[in-house]
Amino acid sequence: MSISVTLRHRFPAIRMDIAFEVASPGVTVLFGPSGSGKSTIINAAAGLLRPDIGVIEIDGRVLADTRSGVWLPPERRRAGMVFQDSRLFPHMSVATNLRFGMRRVAPGAIHFDDVVSLLGIGALLDRRPHTLSGGERQRVAIGRALLAQPHLLLMDEPLASLDAARKAEILPYLTRLKTALKLPILYVTHAMDEAAQLADSMVLLDAGQVVAFGPVSEVASRADLALARRDDAGAVVICAVVENDVGRTLTRLQGGGATFWVPLLDLPVGAGCRIRVPAREVILASRPPDAISLHNIVPGIVRRIAEDSVRRSVVVEIGLPEGGLLSRVTPDAVVRLGLSPGSPVLALIKSTSIEVL
Amino acid sequence: MVAARAVGFGLPVAILMAWVLTRYRFVGRPVLNALVHLPMVLPPVVTGWLLLILFGVRGPIGILLHDWFGIRLVFTTAGATLACAVMTFPIMVRSVRLSLEAVDGGLEQAARTLGAGWFDRLINITLPLASPGILVGAIVAYATCLGEFGAVITFAASIPGQTQTLPLAIYAALQVPGGEAKAAELSMVSLTLALAGLLLSEWIGRRLNTVLGR
Known part of the structure; x- marks a missing residue:
């Protein structure tokens, strides 16, 4: 199953020309600076904005195909939408808000009590929207969209208006939601941490064009994209727990065709998890060092070397059997190690530098 | 009595008119807008006289009403109601329109994505949110009706117990x-x-504003 989107639209300031196809179900993060066209895509998917040309297909269901005159109105798309500003109905209680979409469709697989407990909003049901905090409001908005039994969930920067603490409060709910529901989700954000934590696929956008799209483990580890030149650049690797070494308080993970040691996790063997390896934490070596505190010496092949003139550094993309890693080093290091695309290299990563998401 | 009926009949029409004027851009819109507001700026006697011309026994609409339904408006309570409704119509349209314009379009979009069609949205989202303005408009119109003089005396005369309003x-x-x-x-x-x-x-x-959380 897949999500496929083709859009062409001319705004006064920008011309949009978008085409991508990603896997479904799963979270597809639309990532890019403001004004890059992320919200346009999501509004077109919801049916709230009609582009000049638009073909939108979700799991084989055509929501829009302007070339043959198909344009389902929003109320018939079964596309649940979570807006940045939550948009709860102020004249209704939380419970009535939650049931708004639910009462307008046939009963489906998503039940009221499950959603309420999944999002932890049981205590809020009798409250009015204006008495809720920003984080609570967004959770109710997510619940309201889910209870309309959507075939597609659209989230337009749902956490952008929240401070870091509130964001940290909601992200776990979103992660849970993602695994509990087998839904295609389009998720707009310009925050790297949200993308790294939630994305299965990523679509990178800039100035109305698609820069790259594909599985997050591929897109986030490409040195040739602007993403790699951010301060918080880093590869995402989808892993599984192989061993919990309680004696050494270490957990061994397998992912991307490589092995990673991280401080002991609270996960059973076989459980899935994802890690983010920040580019600035990865050291390169051509020979394995000895007598070193480091746990992770990951062999790979240099795939690309991209210059970052602003920071007077280079970003090296290290290919693993599946996916890859990024390393930010000085140009001098590249010369001293004699690195060029195709040369074997060792990535040295402290186990404590690996972020387990 | 006359005032209550005037508001009762006038309000739904006023809501519809306000809805049309806020939501749609069409060719005759400025003209329609001007027509709606005409009774507010015209001397009431002139309004009454125009009503007499249109709805009088020999007026174009008056003849139709009389022939088809046997309704006579001139010099009757119904006539006083009509005169009142026309006079207060601009007040109601104005206040309904202002409150409709104040309703956040984003909420209606949200309702759409949740499967609500246009009538569903009007009843469950737009009108409840605009209700403070609508009610205030209705009450002010009611009070104005009680004081209506010129148009009523011209169109419905001043028959004690029938068309005689308070100021008359x-x-x-x-x-x-x-x-x-x-x-x-x-x-x-x-x-x-x-x-x-x-x-x-x-x-x-x-x-209402407290209930709506403003």
């Missing part, structure tokens, strides 16, 4: 020697009703 009665009382006492009494009634109307609208507006 006061005026009539003042024409009669020794009628000052009665006029004063009626004026007090008028004052009380008007004041009560204004206070009520203020209070309802505030209450």
Whole structure:
């Protein structure tokens, strides 16, 4: 199953020309600076904005195909939408808000009590929207969209208006939601941490064009994209727990065709998890060092070397059997190690530098 | 009585008109807008006279009403109601329109993505959110109706117990020697009703806004 989107639209300031196809179900993060066209895509998917040309297909269901005159109105798309500003109905209680979409469709697989407990909003049901905090409001908005039994969930920067603490409060709910529901989700954000934590696929956008799209483990580890030149650049690797070494308080993970040691996790063997390896934490070596505190010496092949003139550094993309890693080093290091695309290299990563998401 | 009926009949039409004027851009929109507001700027006597021309026994609409439904508007209570409704129509349209414009379009979009069609949205989202303005408009219109003079006397005359509104009665009382006492009494009634109307609208507006969380 897949999500496929083709859009062409001319705004006064920008011309949009978008085409991508990603896997479904799963979270597809639309990532890019403001004004890059992320919200346009999501509004077109919801049916709230009609582009000049638009073909939108979700799991084989055509929501829009302007070339043959198909344009389902929003109320018939079964596309649940979570807006940045939550948009709860102020004249209704939380419970009535939650049931708004639910009462307008046939009963489906998503039940009221499950959603309420999944999002932890049981205590809020009798409250009015204006008495809720920003984080609570967004959770109710997510619940309201889910209870309309959507075939597609659209989230337009749902956490952008929240401070870091509130964001940290909601992200776990979103992660849970993602695994509990087998839904295609389009998720707009310009925050790297949200993308790294939630994305299965990523679509990178800039100035109305698609820069790259594909599985997050591929897109986030490409040195040739602007993403790699951010301060918080880093590869995402989808892993599984192989061993919990309680004696050494270490957990061994397998992912991307490589092995990673991280401080002991609270996960059973076989459980899935994802890690983010920040580019600035990865050291390169051509020979394995000895007598070193480091746990992770990951062999790979240099795939690309991209210059970052602003920071007077280079970003090296290290290919693993599946996916890859990024390393930010000085140009001098590249010369001293004699690195060029195709040369074997060792990535040295402290186990404590690996972020387990 | 006349005032209540005038508001009762006028309000749904006013809501519809306000809805059309806020939501749609069409060729005749400025003209329609001007027509709606005409009774507010026209001398009431002129409005009454125009009604007489249109709805009179020999007027184009009056003939139709009389022939098809046997309804006669001129010099009847129904006529007084019509005159009142027309006079207060601009007040209602204005206040309904302002409150419709104040309703956040984003909420209606949200309702759409949740499967609500246009009528569903109007009933469950737009009108409840605009209700403070609508109610305040209705109450002010009601109070204005109570004081309507010119258009009513022109179109429906001043028949005691039938088409005689409060100000008409006061005026009539003042024409009669020794009628000052009665006029004063009626004026007090008028004052009380008007004041009560204004206070009520203020209070309802505030209450509804609290409920809506503003």
